Amino acid sequence: MTAITDSTAWKKLVEHHQSIQASHMRDFFAQNPQRFDELHLKFNDIIVDYSKNKITNETLKLLIDLVNEANLTQWREKLFTGEKINFTENRAALHTALRNQSNKPVLVDGVDIMPAIKKVRAQITNFSNAVRSGKWQGFTGKKIKTIVNIGIGGSDLGPAMVCQALKAFGHPELTPIFVSNVDGADIAQALQQCDPETTLFIVASKTFTTQETMTNAATAREWLLTHFGNDKAAIRAHFVAVSTNKRAVSEFGIDVENMFEFWDWVGGRYSLWSAIGLAIAVYLGMDHYEALLSGAHEMDQHFLDAPLEKNIPVLLAMIGIWYINFFEYNTLAILPYDQGLSLLPSYLQQADMESNGKFIGRDDEHVSVHTGPIVWGESGTNGQHAFYQLIHQGTDIIPTDFIMPIKSQYRPNSDADKHHKVLISNFIAQTRALMMGKTEDEVRRELFPTEEDYGELEHLVKHKSFQGNRPSNSIIFEELNPKTLGSLLAIYEHKIFVQGVIWNINSFDQWGVEYGKQIANLVLPELNVNRDTTAFDSSTNNLINNFKKNR
Ligand code: G6Q
Numbered sequence: 014m015t016a017i018t019d020s021t022a023w024k025k026l027v028e029h030h031q032s033i034q035a036s037h038m039r040d041f042f043a044q045n046p047q048r049f050d051e052l053h054l055k056f057n058d059i060i061v062d063y064s065k066n067k068i069t070n071e072t073l074k075l076l077i078d079l080v081n082e083a084n085l086t087q088w089r090e091k092l093f094t095g096e097k098i099n100f101t102e103n104r105a106a107l108h109t110a111l112r113n114q115s116n117k118p119v120l121v122d123g124v125d126i127m128p129a130i131k132k133v134r135a136q137i138t139n140f141s142n143a144v145r146s147g148k149w150q151g152f153t154g155k156k157i158k159t160i161v162n163i164g165i166g167g168s169d170l171g172p173a174m175v176c177q178a179l180k181a182f183g184h185p186e187l188t189p190i191f192v193s194n195v196d197g198a199d200i201a202q203a204l205q206q207c208d209p210e211t212t213l214f215i216v217a218s219k220t221f222t223t224q225e226t227m228t229n230a231a232t233a234r235e236w237l238l239t240h241f242g243n244d245k246a247a248i249r250a251h252f253v254a255v256s257t258n259k260r261a262v263s264e265f266g267i268d269v270e271n272m273f274e275f276w277d278w279v280g281g282r283y284s285l286w287s288a289i290g291l292a293i294a295v296y297l298g299m300d301h302y303e304a305l306l307s308g309a310h311e312m313d314q315h316f317l318d319a320p321l322e323k324n325i326p327v328l329l330a331m332i333g334i335w336y337i338n339f340f341e342y343n344t345l346a347i348l349p350y351d352q353g354l355s356l357l358p359s360y361l362q363q364a365d366m367e368s369n370g371k372f373i374g375r376d377d378e379h380v381s382v383h384t385g386p387i388v389w390g391e392s393g394t395n396g397q398h399a400f401y402q403l404i405h406q407g408t409d410i411i412p413t414d415f416i417m418p419i420k421s422q423y424r425p426n427s428d429a430d431k432h433h434k435v436l437i438s439n440f441i442a443q444t445r446a447l448m449m450g451k452t453e454d455e456v457r458r459e460l461f462p463t464e465e466d467y468g469e470l471e472h473l474v475k476h477k478s479f480q481g482n483r484p485s486n487s488i489i490f491e492e493l494n495p496k497t498l499g500s501l502l503a504i505y506e507h508k509i510f511v512q513g514v515i516w517n518i519n520s521f522d523q524w525g526v527e528y529g530k531q532i533a534n535l536v537l538p539e540l541n542v543n544r545d546t547t548a549f550d551s552s553t554n555n556l557i558n559n560f561k562k563n564r
Contacts, residue, residue: 129274179494219281221258252267451478
C-alpha cells in the first residue's frame with residue numbers, strides 16, 4: 014500500500030486545512046442555522062452531535078474520501094470474518110463474534126467458533142443464575158454476598174467499569190469488588206470487606222501467568238485456606254477462573270469445571286464480551302448482560318451497514334484524524350457527565366492507547382504521521398473544577414467527548430430532577446463556552462457599565478476573554494442502561510479500529526506492555542540478593558540499591 018500521506022484525499026485535506034484553519038466555529042453556526050440538523054446522527058436512543066467541530070461539508074467529504082482510499086470496507090470485512098489481522102501475534106480479533114446474534118457462522122482456521130461461544134455463554138448463564146439465586150453456596154453452605162474479580166488491564170477495566178456504570182441494575186445483595194494492583198494494599202483492603210464464607214473469587218486472566226493477578230490470587234487463596242484450616246476442598250466453592258490456560262488454572266488449584274474458557278482471538282482490552290465479563294453477568298444478571306451484548310451487536314451492524322458518511326464510528330474516527338494529523342491536536346478528553354461512568358475514561362484510555370499507541374506500521378516501517386492520541390478524562394462536573402481551565406484557555410487545544418444520559422438512574426431526594434438539571438446545564442454550557450469563546454469586547458461590556466469606566470480594569474480584559482473554537486462531540490442518550498452502554502462501547506472500539514486502518518498500524522497487539530514485564534522479571538530477583546546491584550544503568554542500579562538499604 015502506498016503511504017496514506019501520498020493519497021489524493023490526504024493531500025487535499027492538507028490544502029483544505031490551510032483554508033479552514035483560521036475559521037471560527039462561531040461563524041459556522043451564525044452562517045448556518047441548520048448546522049446541528051446537518052451534523053448530528055441518531056442511533057436508537059443515542060444522539061451524536063458533532064456540529065461543534067472545526068469541520069465543513071467539504072472537510073467531511075474529504076475525510077470520507079480518505080477512508081475509502083485506506084480501503085476501510087475491506088479491513089472491516091477482514092475484522093468481522095476472522096482474518097488474522099493481528100499479524101504480529103498471528104491472531105484474528107473477533108470480539109464482534111462474542112456478541113454476534115445472527116445465526117451466521119464465524120470461521121477461524123476453517124472452524125465455526127459460534128458453537129464454542131454459545132457453550133461458554135450457557136455455562137455463564139447457569140453459573141450466574143446459581144450464584145444470584147443462592148443455589149451456588151460457599152463451603153459452609155452460605156449464599157455468596159461478595160464477588161471479588163482478580164485481574165488486571167483488559168481482565169479488570171471492562172468488568173469494573175460496566176459494574177460501576179450499571180450499579181442501578183445490580184443484585185441488591187451482591188457486592189462486586191475489583192482487585193488489580195499488585196500493591197498489597199489493593200487486595201488487603203478488599204479482603205477487609207469480605208467474609209471468607211460468603212466470598213467468591215473470580216480469577217480473570219487470559220494467560221493465567223500475569224504477575225499481578227497471580228500474586229493477588231495466591232494471597233486470596235491463602236486467606237481463604239487460613240480461615241478453613243487449610244482444607245483445600247474450600248477452594249472449589251470459592252474460586253472460579255476465566256482463562257485460556259487450562260493447565261495453569263488446574264495447577265493453581267481451581268477445578269477446571271469451574272473454569273470459563275475464552276480464546277486467543279479475544280484481545281484483552283476487547284474481552285468484556287467474553288467470559289471475562291463473568292463478574293458483570295453475576296452482578297447484573299444474564300438478561301442485562303445479554304442486553305449489553307445486544308447493544309454492542311446492534312452497533313456492529315450499524316458500523317457494517319450504515320453509509321460511511323452516516324456511520325457513527327467512522328465519523329468520530331475521521332474527526333479525530335482531522336485533529337490529530339492536520340491540526341496536530343494529539344489528545345482527547347473523555348468527559349462523562351454521569352457518576353456511574355467515572356471509570357469510562359480509564360477504560361477508553363486502555364482501549365485507545367494500547368491499540369493505537371504505535372509507531373511501526375503494518376509495512377514494518379516507522380509511520381510518517383502521528384498515531385494514537387493521549388486519552389484522559391474525568392467525570393463532570395468534577396473535571397470542571399480541576400483541569401477544564403487548560404481546556405478553555407491553555408495553549409494546547411484539547412478535542413473533547415462529552416457524554417451524558419438524559420435521565421438519571423438515581424433519585425436522591427423528592428426534588429428528583431434538581432441534580433440532573435444542574436448536571437446537564439453544566440454539560441451544555443461547557444460545550445457552548447468551548448465553541449463560542451468570549452471576545453474582548455464581550456468581556457468589556459460585562460466588566461464596565463459604561464465606556465467611561467474603561468481604563469482601570471482594562472488589563473483584565475485579555476485574562477477574561479476566551480478564544481473559543483475549541484471542539485467537542487456531544488453524545489447523549491436516554492438513560493444509561495445495559496443496551497445503550499453496549500452500543501456506546503462498540504462505537505469507541507470501531508472508532509479506534511478505523512483510526513488504526515488510516516494509520517496502517519496493527520491495533521490488536523501490545524508489545525509495549527510486554528517489554529516492561531520482561532524488565533520487571535530481571536529487577537525482581539535483584540531485590541532479593543544481598544549485594545549491591547551493578548547489572549543496569551546507574552539510575553536503575555541506585556534505585557534498586559536504595560530500596561534494599563532502606564526497606
Ligand atoms: C490488553 C492487554 C492487557 C491484558 C493484561 C492482563 O489488551 O493485553 O491489558 O489484558 O495484561 O492479561 P491477562 O488476562 O493475561 O492476565
